[in-house]
Amino acid sequence: MKFVAITSCPTGIAHTYMAAEALQMAAQEMGYEIKVETQGSVGAENVLTDEDLAQAKAVIIAADTSVDKSRFTGMPIIEASAKDAIKDAKSLLIQAANVQESSIPKETVKPDKGEEKRPQKGVYKHLMTGVSFMIPFVVAGGLLIALGFALGGIYVYKVPGSFGETLFSTGKAAFALMIPILGAYISYSIADRPGLVPGMVGGYIAANNGSGFLGAMVAGFAAGYIVLGIKKYVRLPKSLQGLMPILVIPVLSSAIMGLLMVYIIGKPMTLFNTALSSWLTSLSGTNAAVLGIILGLMMAFDMGGPVNKAAYTFATATVASGNPSAIMAAVMVAGMVPPLGIALSTIIAKKKYTLEEREAGKANWLLGLSFITEGAIPFAAADPIRVIPSIMAGSAVAGALSMVFGSTIVVPHGGIWVLAIPHVVTNLGPYIIALIAGTVVSGLILSVVKKPLEK
Incomplete structure (x- = not known):
């Protein structure tokens, strides 16, 4: 009996590969065959092929981030967090082995025990998707800034055009993208590709109006659900339906996000950030x-x-x-x-x-x-x-x-x-x-x- 699986965690470093190893070891012990695609920080590895999917009885998705399931239409899917796979991979394999053929039409099979306590659904999973895409920008930016300081001294930014200042500026550029990326991929997790544009626009505004990280979080969630609302309630004649993804959704959702960020979300988030920063600065002893x-x-x-x-x-x-x-x-x-x-x-x-x-x-x-x-x-x-x-x-x-x-x-x-x-x-x-x-x-x-x- 063969299964396929995908593992993914927010950082794409440890949990992703530990979950994959746990599933592979459990499958070997139970006499099953399994192929695990890891969606880590270096991208997808051991990618599942059409042949793998055709031979598999079920799909196990052990992920804390949003995973594209379009490949698995018509297959039973067992969903859990990466940590669930690390702790009890055998349980997931047992559920996959016992899934009934009648459940195959586009149904998702959820783990039985403790489902209501699992945090990977909803808000947490959307947030972790944003964080997982944001972290490489944070790490790259931080290390490049550090190398800039190491090569050019603490005042490296005062020597424009130098090698150290170039690294420093590149790191700052990566940091500048961090907040828009967070907003974009929270929205993407909620609304798929149509959510990218308004989420990134909202995150960019948040990065520039002082509302920062928290503003980008709110913007990401708002953008995702705005897109879902537009897809549900805005109807065009059949002949114009092709304009929805390339014109109507990006323009309308981005306009709404801009108005929200300027008139509703931005100011309170900026005030909160300022107050929080002042409080943290005052801490001592x-x-x-x-x-x-x-x-x-x-x-x-x-x-x-x-x-x-x-x-x-x-x-x-x-x-x-x-x-x-x-x-x-x-x-x-x-x-x-x-x-x-x-x-x-x-x-x-x-x-x-x-x-x-x-x-x-x-x-x-x-x-x-x-x-x-x-x-x-x-x-x-x-x-x-x-x-x-x-x-x-x-x-x-x-x-x-x-x-x-x-x-x-x-x-x-x-x-x-x-x-x-x-x-x-x-x-x-x-x-x-x-x-x-x-x-x-x-x-x-x-x-x-x-x-x-x-x-």
Whole structure:
């Protein structure tokens, strides 16, 4: 029996490939054949062919972003999140194997247990689609800005035409596209291709009128549902139906978005952003520590899930202008701690871990240092009661210390590998201390509470 699958997560880095591997291993164990297309940060890999689809009994879509299902018309589809596939791939395969032929006409089969609790539907899935397309612009922009600083000094922007300033300006250009892309692909997730134009227009206006990241989010959702409304209620004679996608929808939806952004959405979002920025700027001492603790807890709570992504997305908005961000620094150091703390624990208390877990712990050193929090997921899934509180404690310590030390960063990703670039991190020494402290706290707590292996 053969199945096909697609996996995709917002960043397209860890969950995408972990879900694919989990499905492949479960299928092999159960005696099934499966081909998994991964839609990651480098694009679609192992792409499903028409022959694959013709031979498959069902499609499994394990994704937190919007996936085009037009290829699968007439096939039963099992939908879940990437994390569901990582945790329980066998359950998805069982549902796919048991699907009835009578369900084939364009029906989607949803997982049975806990469906109402799954966050990948609706608002969350639309938002994560926007975030997944936005992140490459954020990462590219941030790293190019950092390289510009490294080559041209902290005042590189005052030397136009130099090599460093060119890299710096290119990074700023990538950052400038970040917010319009967010709005465009939230709208795309809701209304498909017709949503791209009004979503990008709304995001562009948000980027230029001060409403920023939050304004682009609102614009993306508004644009998507405006397009759906136009498609539903605007009717043209049959002879003019061809004008809908190329003329009526883009012109009408963009005009409505422009009016909304200028007269309704823009001003309150701008006021909110200004107030939030002033509040964050005023934070110091104890207040900053509290914010660092909250961000740290969020980063470790679900290790790449919606809570983690909420903190990360909020932080990326603070570096969009190319200015150093204390919040981004706290989020990055807190996100590095969970895999590192677990890796440390597999050394301190190695008798409490199986050989396979100790080997996975070695990989977690690299994942943690690279700011890939998802490396902690297999350990958390196997022992959530002990692992999750332990890594949350360490991340909270790291986030709080980073804020108290006043460390800032100008890049949104890269982990420890970008710290050596000059001018990327302020207060680098204390920042590394925060990372070590958080790792040690998580490692020690987990080593103490971890249940010994049964003999």
